[in-house]
Amino acid sequence: MGKKYFTLSFDDGLEQDKRIVTLMKQYGLKGTFNLNSGLFGQRGEVMGLGSFSFRDCEEGVRHRWPFSYVPHNRIPEDEILQVYEGMEIASHGFRHEPLKKLDEQGLRDSVGKDKEYLERLTGDAVVGHAYAQGSVSPAAEAYLKRLGYLYARAVFPSGSFEFPADPLNFRPSSSMILGNAMTLVESFKQAEADRDLLLCLWGHGYEMDYGKGQASWDSLERLFDAVAGQSDIIYCTNSEAFRHI
Ligand SMILES: [Zn+2]
Structure with missing residues (x-):
């Protein structure tokens, strides 16, 4: 007999996370x-x-192209502990480096430096990573393993509830803004835990600001509401899920 783990994962440390964390707490959810x-x-x-990816551009710039733009403002360092209290920081x-082409020194300057900085800030061990732009290589995986990482999340969805064979290249089940997220939630609720199961949904806070289809605050709340309050689901962070197995 296994257990059912539900995790959420958001990237980049954005101002929108404040609203997300408030919602997560309201629904009894946890995440990374x-x-x-x-x-x-x-x-x-x-x-x-x-x-x-995102475009670095100053606020208030008049854009030349008729696309929709949403804010991608990162939370300042002195607010981090307060905003993410009760959640996993990974x-x-x-500086959001894709790891694929980095050598040992490059990996140290990206992952090593980030891990050290976050551990100093939080006082906790950082055991999880998310590959920026999903960019990974065997050298990067080996480096993370050496640093004691328990898991590292990629980008492309697996559509499944299986714990990954390789935790250092772990594909989330889906993204919160994909059409199948709600279907996965419903089938996860019905699923028989004859082995350990994991439903991990990932995203970026800014996506909710688009206000279109699944990429909206309303959809996010509907999703939270649908998954919350099940007695047979463990709502936890990615590191908690990976530690349990
Ligand atoms: Zn990112």
């Missing part, structure tokens, strides 16, 4: 926030829906 400690307080905007690369 992957932060870039070299970019605390940085302000910018994101262009278009579903882009995996790394995401010191």
Whole structure:
């Protein structure tokens, strides 16, 4: 007999996380926030829906192109502990570096530096990572393993509830803004835990600001409401889920 773990995971440490954490607490949910400690307080905007990266541009700039822009403002360092209280803080690369092409020194300057900085700030061990832009390599995985990471999250959804065979290249079940998120929640609720199961949904706070389809605050709250309050589901952070197994 196994257990059912539900986790949420949000990247980049954005101002929108404040609203998300409030909602999560309201619904009794827990999760992991992957932060870039070299970019605390940085302000910018994101262009278009579903882009995996963001554009650094000053606030108040008049945009030349008719896309929708939403704020991508990062929480300043002196608010981090208060905002994420009760949640897991994990790394995401010191300055959001894609890891694929980095050598040992590059990995140290990205992951190593981020881990150290966050551990000094929180007083807790950082044991989880999210690959910026989903960029990973065998060298990066080996480096994380050496640093004692328990798991590292990639980007592309698996659509499944299986714990990954390789925890250092772990694909989330889905993204909160994908059409199948609600379907997965409903089938997770029905699923028989004949082995350990994990439903991990990831996203970025800014996506809710688009206010379109699944990428909206209303949809996010509907999702939280649907998954919450089940006696057979353990609501936890990614590190708690990976530690249990
Ligand atoms: Zn990111």
